Amino acid sequence: MSTWETILTIIGLGAITVITRSFFLFPDKEVPIPAWLREGLRYAPLAAMAAVVVPELLITQGELIHTWRDARVFGALAGALYFWWRRGMLGTIVVGTAVMLALRFVLGW
Amino acid sequence: MTSPSNGSARPSAAPLPTWRHPAFRRGLVEMLEIAPGLAAWGLVAGVAMAKSGLGVPMALFMSLVVFAGSAQLASLPLIAAGAPIWVVWATALCINLRFVVFSTQWRPYFGHLPRRLRLVLGYFTADLNYVVFMRRFPEPKPGPDQLPYFWGGVACNWVSWQVPSIAGIVLADQIPTEWGLAFAGTMALVALMGTMLGSFSTWVAAGVAGAAAVAAYALPLRLNIVIAIAAAVAMGVMLEHLQPRKTPGGAR
Numbered sequence: 530m531s532t533w534e535t536i537l538t539i540i541g542l543g544a545i546t547v548i549t550r551s552f553f554l555f556p557d558k559e560v561p562i563p564a565w566l567r568e569g570l571r572y573a574p575l576a577a578m579a580a581v582v583v584p585e586l587l588i589t590q591g592e593l594i595h596t597w598r599d600a601r602v603f604g605a606l607a608g609a610l611y612f613w614w615r616r617g618m619l620g621t622i623v624v625g626t627a628v629m630l631a632l633r634f635v636l637g638w
Numbered sequence: 639m640t641s642p643s644n645g646s647a648r649p650s651a652a653p654l655p656t657w658r659h660p661a662f663r664r665g666l667v668e669m670l671e672i673a674p675g676l677a678a679w680g681l682v683a684g685v686a687m688a689k690s691g692l693g694v695p696m697a698l699f700m701s702l703v704v705f706a707g708s709a710q711l712a713s714l715p716l717i718a719a720g721a722p723i724w725v726v727w728a729t730a731l732c733i734n735l736r737f738v739v740f741s742t743q744w745r746p747y748f749g750h751l752p753r754r755l756r757l758v759l760g761y762f763t764a765d766l767n768y769v770v771f772m773r774r775f776p777e778p779k780p781g782p783d784q785l786p787y788f789w790g791g792v793a794c795n796w797v798s799w800q801v802p803s804i805a806g807i808v809l810a811d812q813i814p815t816e817w818g819l820a821f822a823g824t825m826a827l828v829a830l831m832g833t834m835l836g837s838f839s840t841w842v843a844a845g846v847a848g849a850a851a852v853a854a855y856a857l858p859l860r861l862n863i864v865i866a867i868a869a870a871v872a873m874g875v876m877l878e879h880l881q882p883r884k885t886p887g888g889a890r
Contacts (some may be wrong), residue, residue: 530720534768535696537724542713542730543703549734551760552749553741569875573739574769575792576847576870581708582827582857583848585699593852601821608825612832618671619834622678624823630818 603630615620661783665790673798675826678819680799684806688716697807709733746778762792839877843870
């Protein structure tokens with residue numbers, strides 16, 4: 530890609546950010562969405578996060594992990610336990626990442 | 639977590655500038671809790687941009703204009719490989735589809751505002767703003783504290799994304815990948831999910847989404863995320879019908 534093509538691509542990507550994030554904010558009149566769908570859409574953000582997190586923890590190079598000795602899984606478990614215990618964001622991040630790094634560097638998982 | 643309260647009615651004296659409104663501060667502080675995970679992610683994205691061969695000026699330009707981490711990360715290898723521009727755009731569009739879903743839910747809060755403002759607000763509605771805002775204002779109707787709260791969250795979100803991202807771009811060669819930075823970002827998501835998991839139906843929806851995302855992982859353009867959302871929403875609709883008037887517990 531030439532510099533100008535790259536600039537055009539990046540500007541287009543910025544436009545896509547605005548278009549997708551403001552999609553149903555753009556029309557002046559409310560777009561009717563049936564009540565049942567509106568209720569269901571409440572689950573969308575949680576679903577989006579689970580859809581990012583679970584493969585991130587369980588998939589290595591395009592395949593489901595074959596061993597339970599995986600630093601990521603135990604790191605995430607430790608983080609989740611901490612969250613269940615204390616409900617703190619920062620603590621969850623620190624504990625989970627620390628356990629993951631410890632398993633990776635000490636046990637070589 | 640703080641309990642949801644909808645708009646502590648302020649006496650309508652002289653209007654405060656947005657950044658001095660108490661809700662601005664609250665929005666900022668509540669975003670600050672998640673900021674470390676976001677910052678770790680920003681750093682990863684910055685390093686990836688610099689190492690993709692984009693060059694420092696273009697990487698800075700991309701970070702400041704696009705402001706959508708996962709779309710940026712997905713389009714980098716395509717740009718590096720010299721893919722046609724429309725392919726890059728189509729990929730980013732697919733990855734950002736979740737924002738189209740989210741925008742239906744911003745509508746009740748922002749729909750009454752002028753269109754130009756709606757578009758500006760829309761640009762800044764990143765994932766974490768969405769999650770934090772909906773937790774604070776579960777009732778889908780406009781309120782006086784919402785805009786200042788939103789801007790407080792945006793201020794924190796923007797800074798804690800852009801500063802590490804720019805640092806990552808500039809310092810790419812000094813940051814080893816073994817620091818587990820990407821994992822810190824994942825852990826932030828785990829904690830966020832924790833705040834939203836409550837009722838039985840939320841656990842089921844999360845389980846369905848996770849399983850669907852793994853099962854459909856082989857699809858291109860990270861379409862597995864879209865499939866997972868669709869599956870979880872369908873499951874959510876079914877559960878709502880089985881046990882009427884139960885809304886997602888933790889998020890309420």
